[in-house]
Amino acid sequence: MSVSFISRIATPKKALSTAAVAAATVGMALSAAPAHAATATGSAADAKTIAHQMIPDAAQFNAFSRIVEHESGWNIHATNASSGAYGLVQALPASKMSTAGADWKTNPKTQIKWGLxxxxxxxxxxxxxxxxxxxNGWY
Known part of the structure; x- marks a missing residue:
């Protein structure tokens, strides 16, 4: 076999190998992201902004924020596997939040309204x- 033939075979393999490593690295980075970072509006920061708009008093907002941080980490989809509590404020049963809106499973504003x-x-x-x-360690 000629060296040029081997080079033509090796180069695509090297390119595929590099692409596979890059894809695996991206996949690991994405899977390492904390679950609480995602909400229907894009981020925990978005949910906090909505809460701050709904709770303009700084002391009340800070108290609400501390509870939500402990309960769900601002993850609107947080689910307690043993109890079934759900959402930012960990409503139990979760369906109680439907009194604040039909979109309670996916809308941080609805969950915040119910929690407040x-x-x-x-x-x-x-x-x-x-x-x-x-x-008490719960509310």
């Missing part, structure tokens, strides 16, 4: 819900 209503009706405010959470 829940915290206000059960505890009086997100800050009081956070105080309870700190004392």
């Amino acid at each position: 209503d829940y915290m206000n009706s059960r505890y009086g405010s997100p800050a009081k819900a956070w105080n309870f959470w700190q004392a």
